[in-house]
Amino acid sequence: MIKAGIIGATGYAGAELVRILTGHKDVQIVWYGSRSYIDQKFADIYRNFFRIVDARCLDDHMEELAEEADVIFTATPQGYCASVISEAILSKTKIIDLSADFRIKDVDIYEKWYGIKHQSPQFIGEAVYGLCEINREEIRQARLVANPGCYTTCSILTAYPLAKEGVIDMNTLIVDAKSGTSGAGRGAKVANLFCEVNENIKAYGVTTHRHTPEIEEQLSYAAGEPVLLNFTPHLVPMNRGILATEYASLKKPVTMEEVGRIYQEYYGGERFIRLLEPGTCPETRWVEGSNYVDIGFQIDARTGRIVMMGAIDNLVKGAAGQAVQNMNLMFGLPENEGLDLVPLFP
Amino acid sequence: MIKAGIIGATGYAGAELVRILTGHKDVQIVWYGSRSYIDQKFADIYRNFFRIVDARCLDDHMEELAEEADVIFTATPQGYCASVISEAILSKTKIIDLSADFRIKDVDIYEKWYGIKHQSPQFIGEAVYGLCEINREEIRQARLVANPGCYTTCSILTAYPLAKEGVIDMNTLIVDAKSGTSGAGRGAKVANLFCEVNENIKAYGVTTHRHTPEIEEQLSYAAGEPVLLNFTPHLVPMNRGILATEYASLKKPVTMEEVGRIYQEYYGGERFIRLLEPGTCPETRWVEGSNYVDIGFQIDARTGRIVMMGAIDNLVKGAAGQAVQNMNLMFGLPENEGLDLVPLFP
Amino acid sequence: MIKAGIIGATGYAGAELVRILTGHKDVQIVWYGSRSYIDQKFADIYRNFFRIVDARCLDDHMEELAEEADVIFTATPQGYCASVISEAILSKTKIIDLSADFRIKDVDIYEKWYGIKHQSPQFIGEAVYGLCEINREEIRQARLVANPGCYTTCSILTAYPLAKEGVIDMNTLIVDAKSGTSGAGRGAKVANLFCEVNENIKAYGVTTHRHTPEIEEQLSYAAGEPVLLNFTPHLVPMNRGILATEYASLKKPVTMEEVGRIYQEYYGGERFIRLLEPGTCPETRWVEGSNYVDIGFQIDARTGRIVMMGAIDNLVKGAAGQAVQNMNLMFGLPENEGLDLVPLFP
Amino acid sequence: MIKAGIIGATGYAGAELVRILTGHKDVQIVWYGSRSYIDQKFADIYRNFFRIVDARCLDDHMEELAEEADVIFTATPQGYCASVISEAILSKTKIIDLSADFRIKDVDIYEKWYGIKHQSPQFIGEAVYGLCEINREEIRQARLVANPGCYTTCSILTAYPLAKEGVIDMNTLIVDAKSGTSGAGRGAKVANLFCEVNENIKAYGVTTHRHTPEIEEQLSYAAGEPVLLNFTPHLVPMNRGILATEYASLKKPVTMEEVGRIYQEYYGGERFIRLLEPGTCPETRWVEGSNYVDIGFQIDARTGRIVMMGAIDNLVKGAAGQAVQNMNLMFGLPENEGLDLVPLFP
Incomplete structure (x- = not known):
């Protein structure tokens, strides 16, 4: 025990x-x-x-x-x-x-x-950066794990394989993210009152949000080059969930199948990453209460860009669930122990 | 299996x-x-x-x-x-x-x-009426179980001990219930569209809702006399949860302690009924995703009434969870097998 | 000016x-x-x-x-x-x-x-109690008007004609009210954070809410006898709106038509009270942003009770709108000046 | 009349x-x-x-x-x-x-x-494209006005001055938009039921949404060159409101003041466009029920991009309000006649 x-x-x-x-x-x-x-x-x-x-x-x-x-x-x-x-x-x-x-x-x-x-x-x-799907082996040996941020977990995992494989032009990467309000914490602030959040959507921390350098650092490792990007978080009137919509120019034309294969190669064996059927968009409701990351994408031949999308529950894969996943690795337990949580819907 | x-x-x-x-x-x-x-x-x-x-x-x-x-x-x-x-x-x-x-x-x-x-x-x-806390033994022997309605589960369990013990005047019982929208089902109806339900509360089926005779029948058995009551359901802009607020005149003055003892006697050993601390009101958020019934009450010495309140997740204790609880009983399994679901909050 | x-x-x-x-x-x-x-x-x-x-x-x-x-x-x-x-x-x-x-x-x-x-x-x-539909003449002469509470405005107006006409047994009156969260004010409290209010319904102030004696006093004047009642407010995950569901025993059997006539007599000429078609339940969404009170009712011959229902926008007719209505009266302006606000839906 | x-x-x-x-x-x-x-x-x-x-x-x-x-x-x-x-x-x-x-x-x-x-x-x-702030004179003469789409109104007005002035590289423009659910209409579809939309955010129509060519056409006129862009709409669990978050690379470094001056030049005299204080992000709640477009922006010197943001009420400036604004122009009335609607909050 x-x-x-x-x-x-x-x-x-x-x-x-x-x-x-x-x-x-x-x-x-x-x-x-x-x-x-x-x-x-x-x-x-x-x-x-x-x-x-x-x-x-x-x-x-x-x-x-x-x-x-x-x-x-x-x-x-x-x-x-x-x-x-x-x-x-x-x-x-x-x-x-x-x-x-x-x-x-x-x-x-x-x-x-x-x-x-x-x-x-x-x-x-x-300290080991505790993104299990990427740093699994180092985490197993770690005494100190830095559990990733909620936005960052979602943003990094969504783009990682394409950054690593050099499919996208890292100078063009834009991350537009949307989060439920539990991400704002339980502090008593007027801005987080029900009537202030309900029936509203807003961006905040535009160009200055602290998760920016964390995303940049990890994607820099993946791409093998320094990465600077725009990360814009938004507050959504719901309790849980983060959706990251990410845009990048393709270095050269690729097909949906080719990109699908790359994701499959990186994440096909991952318990907590679900690669959606081609053309399917992730939605936060399908991961609520669970440790899953749902990932989808769409290529736009007209503009030469790819739109990558990832969804997580910010409190689970974006915080507590990933922490437990890290713990499981650190103690030699099955990685999914205690984490086979079926998403709650509706 | x-x-x-x-x-x-x-x-x-x-x-x-x-x-x-x-x-x-x-x-x-x-x-x-x-x-x-x-x-x-x-x-x-x-x-x-x-x-x-x-x-x-x-x-x-x-x-x-x-x-x-x-x-x-x-x-x-x-x-x-x-x-x-x-x-x-x-x-x-x-x-x-x-x-x-x-x-x-x-x-x-x-x-x-x-x-x-x-x-x-x-x-x-x-057919056995599948309210496990009341008909446990008959359910164990049943081939056919009628799983109770969502409103009825909540309404009956909240009043049952006081009906059975003759504490309340059954002719005065009023059940004002509030439900999340999943209770309305997944049918494509204009009335259940997001924009129609959001930012609204309404009563419906006033004096005519079909759960009325079901509540009446079960409480008649408990009280040993015919019971007619007013049951008014309301639609609340949330996904899950039912709260029943029930009013009845006390036959004679009783104390909070006495009523607490009666509830304790009936439900003290129940895994899925949580009797709240005196003066605490149940809230649907605390049972979301779980099979719990949270019950609280307040006596009003001024009016000689008691206000009883119960909260459940309409899809769990009000439907699927109770069905599994019934199944466990029918197959001789521990009653809580597969049902130790921790409520999800927020 | x-x-x-x-x-x-x-x-x-x-x-x-x-x-x-x-x-x-x-x-x-x-x-x-x-x-x-x-x-x-x-x-x-x-x-x-x-x-x-x-x-x-x-x-x-x-x-x-x-x-x-x-x-x-x-x-x-x-x-x-x-x-x-x-x-x-x-x-x-x-x-x-x-x-x-x-x-x-x-x-x-x-x-x-x-x-x-x-x-x-x-x-x-x-001080004149500023419920315009009841105290119109006194308000015209007043220097000091006590603008009614939000719950009380809705609760009183809904029951007033039947109390005044002696149709209902005042000893049996129960007011179960539901309010949007703007009624809780803009103070920074954990209990009113988005994640605490969203996906939840709860009663609060059961038997002790301060609007109780205000409702009782006004209905006592109407009924010509002391009135004690149960008033239970609930917090609903929406911004605006109050719905009061009120229950009372009928002193003697009456028809829907008879009750409709009484309401008509009292409120038929009122600009801001809308008596709904028989059998129609008021909903808060239909009065949002406006000064209207929507009133409906249903008689239950089985139990000998009537269920009265009223809906207002708590910030308009329940506060600011009524205050302006009072002001109009006090300054000899048309009562609806500045108040012909069409409800906003959706 | x-x-x-x-x-x-x-x-x-x-x-x-x-x-x-x-x-x-x-x-x-x-x-x-x-x-x-x-x-x-x-x-x-x-x-x-x-x-x-x-x-x-x-x-x-x-x-x-x-x-x-x-x-x-x-x-x-x-x-x-x-x-x-x-x-x-x-x-x-x-x-x-x-x-x-x-x-x-x-x-x-x-x-x-x-x-x-x-x-x-x-x-x-x-037919005249009825974006009043841009085509005012043509609209005055028109028999047939094509009232712009909701997403397009917001997306175009937010970027227009910078497109027109050649400040941004049109090849890099990305529009990430978020809409309340009233934009999906009142048709009875499972996808728009309360329980399906609530507690969720999703992208849809990625790379294929029909408002794309409309935005492209109008911004092409502004920029004087063909524009292809990525437009991604998202469905937000709220009734009203559209927020467009738009990203583009700056052709050359500019200051917040310079950009502010450009917006001021184009929109300073506009009744329905509110240029927010520098650094302020628009929020849909502040325009709800009104014909306003709120616009803000932030320059990111690190990435050489500008983030432009616009918020409207999709049913007002995004549909009915703009239609009335067009009508006012076509009939020689003051442009704001009937449109001085104060946003409703909360």
């Missing part, structure tokens, strides 16, 4: 971790960390867990938790994990950080986009 | 049955019946099942299905099951009917409220 | 006042009061008013405002208006208070339900 | 025309055409008009209508207007066609994208 501790258990991603781990036969949650709700019953904060989880929330003592837990999930704002991590802790337990702290290899880029000083740059090198 | 056939697999309740049975370790679905989509892949109709269910939809041959299946779920409009059932079929397989055909013991009442002639009144007597 | 000042202009009701008054040909808004946003452009807070309203928000100086304005709307939390009102102010300007401060004649009841001490009980007697 | 007839009055765009014309002081609607609802009261189909519109729906007799009406609005599917128009009709009345029949000058392109034969190509030359 793996003993797992969660720091930040009462955010939406943290609570989704609880949901998934509750159904994972090899894991026991030993720590529901939540600085905001210390000593309160977790099930009073998330009443879906009434009669399922009896525990109370605890403060965020990493040292103490490191003694108890085999793995710590930090579902916390950027800066937290970097401020508490240490060799002492990593020598006793594994860490899966759901924040951005260890996702970006270039500390200057991190500090510039996030506007904060990195507290533990010495662990950046060791 | 129990072989299960579903007639009406491509309605919302049928598809939810597929979702739940897919995660049930003792069941194999052998028949995805759907007259509307014969020969089409089930996963083309419900793309959440892409790469999970490979089967194609079949026509509705009860005779043939009875040979293959240990249990048949009929998730069909009223009248269907009554028109195809026979002793020959029941001698070979068990039937769990999700329609209203065998819920009401008085065939005249059925025919009056549903406006159709009952085709198989000879099986009404044998 | 009537000069109007608004205190609390940046709440949802305040902003709706701005919308309506902007289209009112006899009114000029001279004061956009908002303590939270002093000196900020009103159109930066509500960007629908960009290029329509140029003014900046001001602090809440009632004295100064009384010099400038012919009428002051206080769209503020309870306690505010009572704490600032004075004879000096009322001698210079009229006040339409959208809070509860002057709605309830019995100060003890106010203080008990609202849990605060009333700061200006000396004006309670003078 | 202008006598107006509407063919297709019971679609969403037709009903919105009724709403706007009802508040237009110079117009009287003389014909509510609706083949589906002949002889039924219009207000029974759209109950928001109860007590506002008393008329019944009529069949679609263009000949007869041409005698009665000064202007005919055809809010009908493609092909209808082309099949009924004639010189006889145009000699008696003006036509504003809300369908695509006369929007595209090249009949081959029309027939290819729409898959139908054009029935009246002889009027294509005469």
Whole structure:
């Protein structure tokens, strides 16, 4: 039995971790960390867990938790994990950080986009970027995994094979992404009130969203060249789901079949990536509550572009589900253990 | 391995049955019946099942299905099951009917409220009303179970202990219920279009909704006297969930503690009924995707009334989940097998 | 030109006042009061008013405002208006208070339900309860109008003629009401975040909601006897709209026609009350953005009850629209001036 | 008084025309055409008009209508207007066609994208493309106006000044658009049911949507060169609103101020175009129910691209409002007559 501790258990991603781990036969949650709700019953904060989880929330003592837990999930704002991590802790337990702290290899880029000083740059090198379908082997060996962002997971996986195979001109890549509101977190802000989000769609963080350099870095590795792109997130009046619509010019004309074969080659054996039938567009409703990434594409011969589309549940494959997938790899378990979640529709 | 056939697999309740049975370790679905989509892949109709269910939809041959299946779920409009059932079929397989055909013991009442002639009144007597928490023992022995309606499940369970114990004046009982739109089914009707349902709430079927006599009959058994009540359903712009707000005059003053004790006595041992802390109101979001019934209440000393409230997921405890719970009982399995579904939030 | 000042202009009701008054040909808004946003452009807070309203928000100086304005709307939390009102102010300007401060004649009841001490009980007697369809003549003469609550407007108007005519047994009256989320205000609270409200319905304030005594008082006047009732509000995932479903036993059997005639007698000449065709249920979508009250009913001969239903837009007839209707009366304008708003659908 | 007839009055765009014309002081609607609802009261189909519109729906007799009406609005599917128009009709009345029949000058392109034969190509030359801000003078003289599509109105106006001024490389233009569901019409289709649209976002018509050639044609005129672009529409779970997010490479570096000046030059005097403060993103909620186009942009120096964003209400500026704006021009009325609609929020 793996003993797992969660720091930040009462955010939406943290609570989704609880949901998934509750159904994972090899894991026991030993720590529901939540600085905001210390000593309160977790099930009073998330009443879906009434009669399922009896525990109370605890403060965020990493040292103490490191003694108890085999793995710590930090579902916390950027800066937290970097401020508490240490060799002492990593020598006793594994860490899966759901924040951005260890996702970006270039500390200057991190500090510039996030506007904060990195507290533990010495662990950046060791941290493995936890996109399982791409870095599976490194993740198996890792002590510290940087769990990818929700937008980035979807954006990278959708374009990766074509970037890697040199099919698309990376200078032309545009990622137009749309997210459900759970991605905005559970903080009490006017902008996220029901009446402000409902019956509305808007772009935000245009040209400045922090997931941009993370996508660029990973796709640069894939393409073998520096990548700069436009990433535009939008807020959609729904709870869960991210759809990324990505545009790029084809380096040379290709057929639907050729592109299909490339995706198949990379993802044909992947449990959590579903390559849709040619011409089918992914929709967030078909992955809700599950760890799937649904991918489709369309070639436009008129313009010489390809439109790639990917859909995930931002709280599962975009956060908690991928974290558990990483955990499974790190502990030598079947990668899908606890993750065979059938999407909930309607 | 129990072989299960579903007639009406491509309605919302049928598809939810597929979702739940897919995660049930003792069941194999052998028949995805759907007259509307014969020969089409089930996963083309419900793309959440892409790469999970490979089967194609079949026509509705009860005779043939009875040979293959240990249990048949009929998730069909009223009248269907009554028109195809026979002793020959029941001698070979068990039937769990999700329609209203065998819920009401008085065939005249059925025919009056549903406006159709009952085709198989000879099986009404044998059919067991499949409200597991109330008729558990009879269900274990049944060949034919009438799976309760969504509104009725919620309405009956919420009031049952107080009706049975004579705490409330049954002549004063009013059930004001609110349902998500999946309860209206997947038929293409203008009234159920997104733009017609969104940003709206309405009552419908006022004084005439067909779940009324079903609630009345069951609560009459509980109270030991004939019960007539007002049941008013409302359509809410959300996918899933039913909330029943029920009002009744107390026969004599009682305390919150006394009422709490009665509920505890009846439901304290029930896996799928969660009695909320005193003063807490149930909300549909906390049961979404699960088989739970959440129940709360409030006494109003000023008016001498009690307000009872229950919440369920209409597609799970209100349809497919309860059907599987019935199946578990009929086949001697643990009642919660395949049903330990953690509610999905947000 | 009537000069109007608004205190609390940046709440949802305040902003709706701005919308309506902007289209009112006899009114000029001279004061956009908002303590939270002093000196900020009103159109930066509500960007629908960009290029329509140029003014900046001001602090809440009632004295100064009384010099400038012919009428002051206080769209503020309870306690505010009572704490600032004075004879000096009322001698210079009229006040339409959208809070509860002057709605309830019995100060003890106010203080008990609202849990605060009333700061200006000396004006309670003078204040006119601003339900135009009932108190039209008194409103014309008033200096101080207590604009009714949103739930109360809908609840009272729906039952009023039958209460007044003695058709229903007032001891049996139950009001089950459902509201859009704008009724919860624009305060930053976790409970009102999109993801918490969306895909959910819940009751709240069961037996304790503060609109209860307001409904009871007005219906007591109508019935000529003390009325105690159960009022249960519910939160619906939509922006605007209130639906009240009201149940009462009939004192003696009546026909649909007889009840229809009574409603007709009271409301047949009312511009803003629409009596629906017999058997038609009101829906909030049909009144959205307008000052209408839609009323329907159904008699249940089986139970001897009547189900009355009313629908309003909580921000218009339930707040800002009614306030303008009151203003029109107080200033001798046509009652519908600026209020002929066609409901927006879809 | 202008006598107006509407063919297709019971679609969403037709009903919105009724709403706007009802508040237009110079117009009287003389014909509510609706083949589906002949002889039924219009207000029974759209109950928001109860007590506002008393008329019944009529069949679609263009000949007869041409005698009665000064202007005919055809809010009908493609092909209808082309099949009924004639010189006889145009000699008696003006036509504003809300369908695509006369929007595209090249009949081959029309027939290819729409898959139908054009029935009246002889009027294509005469028809004026009714984008008021661009073709104002021609519209004033027109007998036949082709009212632009919803997506196209938003997409074209957002990019037009920069296309015209040669600021952007037209070969790089990508339009990623998001629409509320009223754009899908009121037809009873499973795909548009509440439960199918709610909690979902999807792209559709990728590379094949029929608004593509319309956008291309108009931007070609602006740019003075042939334009091919990618246009991707998405369906958003909300009733109204279109947001277009448009990407293009800058021909040479420009500043926010320079671009702002260009927009100002083109649109500074436009009543219905609101140029947002630099860095502000348009949101559909701020234009709901109004004829406004809100436009914002952001320059990305890193990638050398500009992100242009426009928001409209698809039923107003994207259909009925623009049609009335065209009518005002054609009849020499103030362009904003009946169109000073304050956006409804929340």
